[in-house]
Amino acid sequence: MAMMPKKRRIDDQMRFGLMWPNTKSQNVTSGTVAAANPNPLDVGVHQALARTVERVGFDYAFFADTYAANAPANIAAGHGEPRIYAPLWAPVVMLATEHLGVVTTLHTRYLPAAVIARIGSNLDAISNGRWAWNAVPGVKAGESALFGGDDVPDERRYDQARESIAAVKALWAAGVGEKVEFHGEFVDVAGTMAGPVPVQAMPPIFNPGVSPAGIETIAGHCDFGFTAVVDDVEIVRAQVENVAAAAEAAGREPGAVQVAGSISIVLGDTEEEAQERYQWFLDAVDVEAGAGFAKFFLANSATYAKLLEGLPWDEQIRRIGVGAGSSVLVGTSETVAEQLAGIQRETGLKNFLLTPFLWAPEEIARLEGVFSALAERGVWTPPSERGWSW
Numbered sequence: 257m258a259m260m261p262k263k264r265r266i267d268d269q270m271r272f273g274l275m276w277p278n279t280k281s282q283n284v285t286s287g288t289v290a291a292a293n294p295n296p297l298d299v300g301v302h303q304a305l306a307r308t309v310e311r312v313g314f315d316y317a318f319f320a321d322t323y324a325a326n327a328p329a330n331i332a333a334g335h336g337e338p339r340i341y342a343p344l345w346a347p348v349v350m351l352a353t354e355h356l357g358v359v360t361t362l363h364t365r366y367l368p369a370a371v372i373a374r375i376g377s378n379l380d381a382i383s384n385g386r387w388a389w390n391a392v393p394g395v396k397a398g399e400s401a402l403f404g405g406d407d408v409p410d411e412r413r414y415d416q417a418r419e420s421i422a423a424v425k426a427l428w429a430a431g432v433g434e435k436v437e438f439h440g441e442f443v444d445v446a447g448t449m450a451g452p453v454p455v456q457a458m459p460p461i462f463n464p465g466v467s468p469a470g471i472e473t474i475a476g477h478c479d480f481g482f483t484a485v486v487d488d489v490e491i492v493r494a495q496v497e498n499v500a501a502a503a504e505a506a507g508r509e510p511g512a513v514q515v516a517g518s519i520s521i522v523l524g525d526t527e528e529e530a531q532e533r534y535q536w537f538l539d540a541v542d543v544e545a546g547a548g549f550a551k552f553f554l555a556n557s558a559t560y561a562k563l564l565e566g567l568p569w570d571e572q573i574r575r576i577g578v579g580a581g582s583s584v585l586v587g588t589s590e591t592v593a594e595q596l597a598g599i600q601r602e603t604g605l606k607n608f609l610l611t612p613f614l615w616a617p618e619e620i621a622r623l624e625g626v627f628s629a630l631a632e633r634g635v636w637t638p639p640s641e642r643g644w645s646w
């Protein structure tokens with residue numbers, strides 16, 4: 257095995273990440289879909305999936321994370337239990353691959369900066385320079401209580417996140433044996449942290465915030481932001497432009513801050529078969545659990561509520577139930593590639609986080625056809641031909 261550190265490269269080619277399966281059915285509120293997926297506690301399945309993902313041309317695996325369980329109706333529907341813990345399962349994927357980036361979520365409100373810095377530098381060492389941090393504040397009521405409560409008011413969560421990110425960067429930037437002092441309003445760090453220092457020097461930082469404070473945090477302090485790709489491309493374009501303008505205002509180099517769009521794909525050998533498969537997912541949604549999840553999801557982000565507003569409530573439940581409100585591209589490899597190229601043309605988005613519905617390795621392998629079709633259009637180059645860059 258020759259694990260290679262990843263470098264950042266800014267070009268016009270598409271990048272793809274896979275929202276890593278951390279539970280039986282992460283992206284469809286459905287016991288039927290859950291039953292059709294592998295066991296998320298099977299290490300061998302993750303290893304096989306990791307090798308598949310690297311082989312077909314993904315750039316990174318993205319581990320979302322949450323400490324709190326889903327609502328009882330979701331659990332009853334087989335949605336979200338059990339759920340593997342991102343930083344501990346990341347090495348399973350790292351050790352099965354040589355070039356794939358592995359992004360893990362670590363919450364700034366729950367983990368002290370020194371813990372985040374130390375987990376990060378060790379994951380970067382284990383992967384030989386392929387780790388990145390998804391720096392989220394943590395949003396769920398009920399989650400912070402697991403940590404004994406939270407003294408960061410919700411509206412200040414990104415102020416706290418920015419301090420945490422700054423302190424983590426200071427810890428990573430310090431040489432071996434060098435003392436660090438960071439005294440903020442929420443984060444206080446003084447001392448000399450044990451090595452290793454990160455292989456990448458400064459691992460990339462992702463942040464999926466969509467509120468103004470979230471965007472300011474991405475623009476000023478992170479390398480990648482996220483937006484849900486929704487069917488109204490104007491909304492997506494506005495989000496991409498917002499982040500670019502905020503990054504420019506923050507004095508960042510052009511292209512230094514990229515936006516990744518979360519999106520789902522349902523493939524068929526024919527258009528008709530793809531539509532039938534998509535309908536199968538819509539029909540499989542557990543409506544009761546889906547309604548609860550949709551309410552919970554929208555209550556946790558006014559921004560997402562706004563992104564979906566105008567759609568009938570029934571439609572909102574289905575859309576959140578299948579793919580958490582993101583667009584679902586349905587078609588053959590050819591027509592899905594066409595749709596992706598269209599989204600790139602119309603929005604400027606070129607980094608996509610695919611949220612899978614069925615995630616057995618042989619299901620994910622089908623995406624190879626989409627990548628080939630994108631390569632023919634000149635918008636995608638295999639990672640091996642661009643230095644396996646981020």
Ligand SMILES: Cc1cc2nc3c(=O)[nH]c(=O)nc-3n(C[C@H](O)[C@H](O)[C@H](O)COP(=O)(O)O)c2cc1C
Pocket residue numbers: 319320321322361392393394395464465466467468469470471482483484518557558559609
């Ligand atoms: C692609 C994507 C992945 C996310 N992953 C996580 C996660 O793993 N853990 C988490 O607590 N929140 C996660 N979130 C929620 C965000 O952290 C954020 O709270 C949400 O996008 C709303 O943005 P806002 O906080 O700026 O209102 C994710 C959001 C998106 C779009």
